[in-house]
Amino acid sequence: MIRQITLPLIPLSLLSVVIAQNFEIPSNWRKPTPTPNRLDRLTLVDGLLNTVSRTLNSSGLFSGLTNTQTANMLCALAIGDYINSSTTSKDVVLNSLDTMFKLIPDIIGSEVPKVNSDPAIWGLAAIYAYTAYRDQVSLQYAQSMWTQLTKDLVTATTSSPRPSGTLNISATCNDASTAGAVFFIPDDPNNMGVNGETTAAFMALSAHLYAQTLIPQYLSAATLSADFIINHLYDGKIILDGMDAGSCSLSSTLVSYNSGFTIDGLSVLAPASGNSSYSSFLSKLISTAVVYPHWTNTANGVIIEGPEDENSATSNGFGVALKAILIRGLYQAYMRNLDNTDQADFIRGFITVQLNALLDLASVTGSNQYSPRWEGPPPKALLPWGQLAAADVLVAALGLADARNSSASPSPPVN
Numbered sequence: 001m002i003r004q005i006t007l008p009l010i011p012l013s014l015l016s017v018v019i020a021q022n023f024e025i026p027s028n029w030r031k032p033t034p035t036p037n038r039l040d041r042l043t044l045v046d047g048l049l050n051t052v053s054r055t056l057n058s059s060g061l062f063s064g065l066t067n068t069q070t071a072n073m074l075c076a077l078a079i080g081d082y083i084n085s086s087t088t089s090k091d092v093v094l095n096s097l098d099t100m101f102k103l104i105p106d107i108i109g110s111e112v113p114k115v116n117s118d119p120a121i122w123g124l125a126a127i128y129a130y131t132a133y134r135d136q137v138s139l140q141y142a143q144s145m146w147t148q149l150t151k152d153l154v155t156a157t158t159s160s161p162r163p164s165g166t167l168n169i170s171a172t173c174n175d176a177s178t179a180g181a182v183f184f185i186p187d188d189p190n191n192m193g194v195n196g197e198t199t200a201a202f203m204a205l206s207a208h209l210y211a212q213t214l215i216p217q218y219l220s221a222a223t224l225s226a227d228f229i230i231n232h233l234y235d236g237k238i239i240l241d242g243m244d245a246g247s248c249s250l251s252s253t254l255v256s257y258n259s260g261f262t263i264d265g266l267s268v269l270a271p272a273s274g275n276s277s278y279s280s281f282l283s284k285l286i287s288t289a290v291v292y293p294h295w296t297n298t299a300n301g302v303i304i305e306g307p308e309d310e311n312s313a314t315s316n317g318f319g320v321a322l323k324a325i326l327i328r329g330l331y332q333a334y335m336r337n338l339d340n341t342d343q344a345d346f347i348r349g350f351i352t353v354q355l356n357a358l359l360d361l362a363s364v365t366g367s368n369q370y371s372p373r374w375e376g377p378p379p380k381a382l383l384p385w386g387q388l389a390a391a392d393v394l395v396a397a398l399g400l401a402d403a404r405n406s407s408a409s410p411s412p413p414v415n
């Protein structure tokens with residue numbers, strides 16, 4: 001979401017200063033130490049899957065979830081199978097992808113307003129499906145979304161203004177190139193909004209595509225977009241929501257998924273590029289984005305983003321379930337860099353806080369029904385968006401149990 005509010009620009013010099021990360025687990029975090037064992041965690045994931053899988057409908061969507069939310073659920077399901085080396089959700093995931101891509105090949109189709117974040121997140125769902133199931137059609141879907149998005153990618157040679165538009169794109173903002181940004185709105189050439197939900201998801205898609213195919217164009221794109229995000233959207237703690245590529249003004253909306261997609265993409269790009277500035281930046285971002293008070297309760301470490309009262313928890317509003325994206329990104333950073341033990345322990349502690357909140361506060365034991373309000377109370381009935389928010393936590397928790405219990409680090413996907 002873009003709002004045109006100007007914030008002070010961050011001097012570039014600030015970005016090159018190396019700040020030591022603090023990965024100390026705050027003493028007031030609620031239950032950062034693992035409780036359920038691996039078997040119990042598997043039971044939790046199986047229980048959640050039972051509530052989700054059967055709700056896939058003939059539009060390729062899970063009943064009660066939007067287009068964007070369905071794609072996020074597919075990511076969690078595919079990652080769950082990847083972690084469990086299983087194919088439990090394979091049919092559901094591939095079925096949903098096939099149905100959507102056949103009904104709406106460009107994914108944006110008839111949606112109002114049309115937004116490029118949808119092809120980006122469906123592209124991510126497809127590449128996660130490929131990573132889990134090695135299904136070639138899923139890879140083709142991911143590649144087709146990437147190719148489509150490059151039409152709205154600002155490059156060093158992008159003609160200014162946008163094709164058939166009249167407003168100029170600023171080639172630089174604050175002395176840094178705007179190349180790497182992806183426009184949010186595909187069919188309005190005078191809309192200069194570029195945002196994290198599109199650009200960071202595109203960066204993550206590019207990085208995953210490179211890791212899976214080793215095709216250089218994906219690495220170049222991931223690098224270009226990562227540099228745009230680092231130079232323009234980073235405020236010293238988190239990734240901001242967006243920018244106007246004409247006026248250079250920044251959005252003041254604070255949502256965790258911009259940092260979540262960025263963490264996901266950089267955790268793949270850093271090892272793939274071999275450029276250590278990405279891993280340093282990633283660690284710095286993780287240390288500050290996790291404890292950011294706008295979404296993490298500083299009193300107990302539980303994520304409070306989204307529904308702040310029971311009424312908003314029981315209706316499916318924007319953002320009600322999107323905190324899952326931060327957890328997904330953190331899990332990717334964790335499992336791809338277990339050697340960074342301070343960072344890995346910090347992420348494990350944070351995800352474990354969310355897991356224990358879900359189990360103790362946001363659900364009735366054994367119900368497999370989770371409130372999107374992780375500090376509770378438990379829901380009175382099944383809320384599809386509550387299940388979505390919980391899915392990435394439960395799946396990541398399974399992966400954390402695996403890593404803890406094995407002497408060898410699990411290997412990241414083919415690289």
Ligand SMILES: *[C@@H]1O[C@H](CO)[C@@H](O)[C@H](O)[C@H]1NC(C)=O
Nearest residue numbers: 036037038039401402405406
């Ligand atoms: C660790 O793995 C062993 C053997 O694979 C299993 O028996 C044990 O229950 C696991 N422990 C935990 C805490 O998951």
Ligand SMILES: *[C@@H]1O[C@H](CO)[C@@H](O)[C@H](O)[C@H]1NC(C)=O
Nearest residue numbers: 042045046080081084086088
């Ligand atoms: C994990 O794998 C086992 C064995 O293949 C399977 O029985 C179980 O349903 C899987 N669970 C999940 C959550 O994928």
Ligand SMILES: *[C@@H]1O[C@H](CO)[C@@H](O)[C@H](O)[C@H]1NC(C)=O
Nearest residue numbers: 057058059061062063064065
């Ligand atoms: C499938 O579910 C979505 C989300 O609830 C809904 O918008 C759509 O109309 C449903 N499609 C069918 C065919 O029921």
Ligand SMILES: *[C@@H]1O[C@H](CO)[C@@H](O)[C@H](O)[C@H]1NC(C)=O
Nearest residue numbers: 160161165166167168169246
């Ligand atoms: C766009 O840039 C061109 C060339 O620099 C300039 O002549 C024109 O006035 C600019 N248009 C707008 C709307 O600012």
Ligand SMILES: *[C@@H]1O[C@H](CO)[C@@H](O)[C@H](O)[C@H]1NC(C)=O
Nearest residue numbers: 223226227230275276277278
């Ligand atoms: C590594 O990435 C940084 C940040 O994008 C960039 O400034 C630097 O030139 C890159 N180094 C190499 C060797 O590519």
